[in-house]
Amino acid sequence: MLKKLSKVGVMALVAALLLPGLVMASSQGVDDNTITIGSVGVTSGPAAFIGQPYYEGMRAYFQTVNDEGGVLGREIELIHRDDEFDPAQARDHVEELIYDEEVFAIVGQLGTPGVISSAQLVSDSGIPSVYFGSGATELTELGENFFPVQPNYVYEGKLMAKYAVEHFEAENIAVLYQNDDVGRDGIQGIREGLAELDMEDHLNEDAVISHNPNQSDFTAPMQRILVQDPDMVIVFSLSQAASLIVRAAEDFGLEVPMLTTYSNADASFLATIEPSETAPNAIHNLHVMGWLDVDDESLAPLITSMEEYYPDSTINAYTMAGWVAGETFVAGLRNLEGDITWENYIAGMNTLEFTDGLAAEISFEPGVRQGVTFMAVSKVVEEDGEYFFEQLTDFMEF
Amino acid sequence: MHWQIFLQNVFGGIETGSLYALAALGVVLIYRVSDVTNFAQGEMAMFSTFVTYTIWVYSANAGFPYPYIAAFIGALIFSAIFGFLIERIFIRPTSDSSLLGKMIVTLGLILMVNGSAGAIFGTDSHYMQRAITGHIRFGNMIIRPHSFFVIGLAIVIMLVLFYMIKFTMFGVAIRATAQNDKVAKLMGVPTKKVTAFTWIMATMMGAIAGLMIAPATNVYTGMMADIHLKSFIAAVLGGFTSFVGPVIGGLMIGILDNLVGYYISTNWQTVIVYGFLIIILIFKPYGLFGEIPKKKV
Numbered sequence: 001m002l003k004k005l006s007k008v009g010v011m012a013l014v015a016a017l018l019l020p021g022l023v024m025a026s027s028q029g030v031d032d033n034t035i036t037i038g039s040v041g042v043t044s045g046p047a048a049f050i051g052q053p054y055y056e057g058m059r060a061y062f063q064t065v066n067d068e069g070g071v072l073g074r075e076i077e078l079i080h081r082d083d084e085f086d087p088a089q090a091r092d093h094v095e096e097l098i099y100d101e102e103v104f105a106i107v108g109q110l111g112t113p114g115v116i117s118s119a120q121l122v123s124d125s126g127i128p129s130v131y132f133g134s135g136a137t138e139l140t141e142l143g144e145n146f147f148p149v150q151p152n153y154v155y156e157g158k159l160m161a162k163y164a165v166e167h168f169e170a171e172n173i174a175v176l177y178q179n180d181d182v183g184r185d186g187i188q189g190i191r192e193g194l195a196e197l198d199m200e201d202h203l204n205e206d207a208v209i210s211h212n213p214n215q216s217d218f219t220a221p222m223q224r225i226l227v228q229d230p231d232m233v234i235v236f237s238l239s240q241a242a243s244l245i246v247r248a249a250e251d252f253g254l255e256v257p258m259l260t261t262y263s264n265a266d267a268s269f270l271a272t273i274e275p276s277e278t279a280p281n282a283i284h285n286l287h288v289m290g291w292l293d294v295d296d297e298s299l300a301p302l303i304t305s306m307e308e309y310y311p312d313s314t315i316n317a318y319t320m321a322g323w324v325a326g327e328t329f330v331a332g333l334r335n336l337e338g339d340i341t342w343e344n345y346i347a348g349m350n351t352l353e354f355t356d357g358l359a360a361e362i363s364f365e366p367g368v369r370q371g372v373t374f375m376a377v378s379k380v381v382e383e384d385g386e387y388f389f390e391q392l393t394d395f396m397e398f
Numbered sequence: 399m400h401w402q403i404f405l406q407n408v409f410g411g412i413e414t415g416s417l418y419a420l421a422a423l424g425v426v427l428i429y430r431v432s433d434v435t436n437f438a439q440g441e442m443a444m445f446s447t448f449v450t451y452t453i454w455v456y457s458a459n460a461g462f463p464y465p466y467i468a469a470f471i472g473a474l475i476f477s478a479i480f481g482f483l484i485e486r487i488f489i490r491p492t493s494d495s496s497l498l499g500k501m502i503v504t505l506g507l508i509l510m511v512n513g514s515a516g517a518i519f520g521t522d523s524h525y526m527q528r529a530i531t532g533h534i535r536f537g538n539m540i541i542r543p544h545s546f547f548v549i550g551l552a553i554v555i556m557l558v559l560f561y562m563i564k565f566t567m568f569g570v571a572i573r574a575t576a577q578n579d580k581v582a583k584l585m586g587v588p589t590k591k592v593t594a595f596t597w598i599m600a601t602m603m604g605a606i607a608g609l610m611i612a613p614a615t616n617v618y619t620g621m622m623a624d625i626h627l628k629s630f631i632a633a634v635l636g637g638f639t640s641f642v643g644p645v646i647g648g649l650m651i652g653i654l655d656n657l658v659g660y661y662i663s664t665n666w667q668t669v670i671v672y673g674f675l676i677i678i679l680i681f682k683p684y685g686l687f688g689e690i691p692k693k694k695v
Contacts, residue, residue, distance in 0.1 A: 226538075
């Protein structure tokens with residue numbers, strides 16, 4: 001009897017220990033009035049120029065949703081932690097958000113190093129993590145609770161290769177890429193894309209040229225490109241280096257189309273080049289990939305919201321990215337059936353086909369985490385001394 | 399034309415190397431006076447450059463006929479005050495602390511100055527024009543007159559510092575303070591003024607360096623990160639106790655970077671160049687022009 005009782009007691013104890021954990025794990029961060037979510041990303045220091053508009057865009061979206069009555073009868077509350085672009089801090093903050101703040105989801109974590117450093121933690125906990133301010137390819141393989149949206153750089157590289165040969169009809173492509181995870185993913189995608197199109201011979205290995213992310217002198221890379229006499233140059237570099245490359249193209253008289261990553265698809269990038277002073281000719285050769293289907297109509301809600309909540313801020317591509325992070329999370333909530341639990345949210349996201357937002361289409365299937373796959377090419381146009389990107393092609397998948 | 403490509407890489411390297419040299423001279427000046435390595439020199443230069451940029455934009459918008467000159471003069475005035483305040487508020491109160499303590503203070507200044515710049519000027523990246531705009535073509539080669547201006551400026555500053563330290567009374571005071579500030583003080587040398595003036599000069603040199611560097615990097619809070627690191631390497635390579643050394647070291651790094659990048663590999667450029675520089679330092683541990691410290695028995 002005592003033995004039986006002790007067995008029951010042990011089982012009860014185990015249940016008592018496990019059950020609250022299970023209940024908490026499946027509905028934490030949700031009460032009758034609020035869904036609390038968390039995000040980690042840089043808003044101070046040298047990379048703050050990305051995070052500040054990004055989080056303004058995200059908060060503007062949630063404030064708009066809340067003003068309209070919330071979602072599933074609840075308001076969304078965002079807890080943001082600044083990781084100063086430090087992966088160790090990012091991991092600590094994600095842990096704090098999951099286990100101390102007990103948020104329902106991580107939304108829009110910003111910055112590849114931080115995302116990768118906290119990936120195992122997110123994976124182990126099973127918490128939904130929706131939208132990443134990162135194009136890292138690893139995000140597509142981390143698990144069912146990860147929902148990347150931004151195109152990954154390998155995929156973008158493949159699509160760039162396709163545009164290069166099909167739209168630009170390039171037969172002798174040169175690639176200038178920054179020698180880090182971003183650029184290496186990009187060049188891998190370009191090689192894979194050309195291989196799948198059976199056009200590897202369009203890229204001579206001598207025309208694949210790297211540069212350091214902080215490089216300021218592009219004399220040697222530009223000389224190497226000119227020797228190859230390419231009919232197109234793909235620039236897989238982020239804004240700081242890419243702006244100097246466009247200036248170097250002007251100085252050295254490179255007069256072929258240049259195509260750069262969607263990370264540079266913003267007017268603020270063009271402003272850093274100051275095209276009228278430094279690249280009046282080369283700027284007209286510049287093209288950029290884009291995954292946001294932006295026109296006056298699709299941008300109107302964002303502009304209205306920003307005017308209300310952040311009237312002094314400029315709207316740029318980072319603001320839009322933050323807005324899309326918010327859109328994606330809320331679209332998943334609206335697609336959810338049953339109680340607001342992690343399992344039901346993930347199930348809802350797995351059948352999502354969201355086309356009402358700034359991205360052309362955001363969709364997921366079980367086991368498929370590719371993010372946005374439709375992209376278009378835009379070119380730089382000038383009007384009354386102002387430079388901006390104008391969509392040149394239709395959206396296309398690889 | 400192969401020789402044109404070679405010369406183009408050399409010219410490009412000289413221009414970039416001169417920027418490293420300009421940035422290094424301020425660090426060396428402070429080191430020679432106080433043995434302190436000012437790790438915040440780059441961030442202080444960045445802050446001064448933001449002020450310069452702001453003056454440039456405002457004076458251009460106000461229709462001032464020479465906005466660049468206004469910005470240049472404004473930069474010198476601001477940086478003199480900035481250097482004075484840094485020395486007075488952060489450096490002088492720590493004058494009795496250890497060398498390591500002083501250097502930690504300069505590390506703290508990096509965070510303070512960078513954070514202040516972000517809060518005051520924002521985090522966007524801005525274009526800044528060259529001192530002399532345009533370029534000249536020789537066949538396929540491009541020569542920027544701005545390069546000669548930067549190179550000339552680095553050489554002039556180097557010569558002025560060299561002359562000042564070697565041949566003026568103030569130079570004697572600097573050397574005396576550097577050797578033993580307590581004894582120098584007993585001998586009537588105004589060591590506090592010497593140190594303050596050194597910081598003012600170094601900050602002004604940083605402002606000039608920042609102004610010359612900005613066209614190559616844009617003006618933003620991270621503009622000095624790479625240049626500052628390479629300027630330190632230039633100073634170590636040339637010799638931290640010499641004014642000629644950082645200039646030669648800077649030029650070597652700039653030229654080698656380009657030649658290795660073009661003729662060998664851009665992937666391995668950094669490894670090869672800095673590997674080579676380490677080998678030089680193994681044989682010349684005090685740098686190419688550094689003085690070997692002599693101890694009296």
